[in-house]
Amino acid sequence: MPYVDEKNYDGEQPSSGNFMKLQQGENKIRIASQTFHFKKHGFKDSGKYSSKICQGEDCQFCAEGNEPKNRYSWIVIDRTDNGIKILEVGWQIYGQLLGYAKDEEYGDLKTYDAKIIRTGEGLETDYQVRVSPKHSEITEEEKKSVEESGIDLEKIFSGGKYGKVEKPEEPPVEEKI
Ligand SMILES: [Zn+2]
Numbered sequence: 112m113p114y115v116d117e118k119n120y121d122g123e124q125p126s127s128g129n130f131m132k133l134q135q136g137e138n139k140i141r142i143a144s145q146t147f148h149f150k151k152h153g154f155k156d157s158g159k160y161s162s163k164i165c166q167g168e169d170c171q172f173c174a175e176g177n178e179p180k181n182r183y184s185w186i187v188i189d190r191t192d193n194g195i196k197i198l199e200v201g202w203q204i205y206g207q208l209l210g211y212a213k214d215e216e217y218g219d220l221k222t223y224d225a226k227i228i229r230t231g232e233g234l235e236t237d238y239q240v241r242v243s244p245k246h247s248e249i250t251e252e253e254k255k256s257v258e259e260s261g262i263d264l265e266k267i268f269s270g271g272k273y274g275k276v277e278k279p280e281e282p283p284v285e286e287k288i
């Protein structure tokens with residue numbers, strides 16, 4: 112895969128107001144893109160948490176011995192306001208979605224709505240995923256909104272190494288943290 116190395120990239124994620132924040136209770140979404148898998152380094156500094164995207168080879172944070180965690184992202188339709196947003200999750204949510212994706216009665220995550228149910232706070236936060244048994248296609252109008260959003264997950268989460276891939280493949284990423 113060809114990629115562009117942005118000099119002096121420091122792992123900061125490009126900012127965007129389009130990130131979906133999971134609220135307490137039900138968050139109903141429709142996944143509208145392929146899964147984009149990447150890794151992130153977490154840092155805790157005097158109780159404050161921050162993160163940097165892993166840059167793979169030559170990553171300075173890996174070199175410092177910080178073990179990156181797997182992250183998964185999609186472009187989603189937020190069913191509460193029908194906004195086109197970016198959803199970024201860890202294994203707890205992805206693992207459950209993967210279970211549905213691999214179940215032949217559900218299959219492709221883009222063909223049904225999903226509910227992410229958030230309970231608890233802080234370290235006690237828990238996420239349960241349930242999906243709709245009803246399959247339906249994303250409407251043409253929704254497809255258009257996704258396109259017009261211009262969200263490019265690879266660009267956002269590639270850790271500074273960004274190159275257009277002709278056909279992104281979609282192997283299930285099962286690696287655990
Ligand atoms: Zn790294």
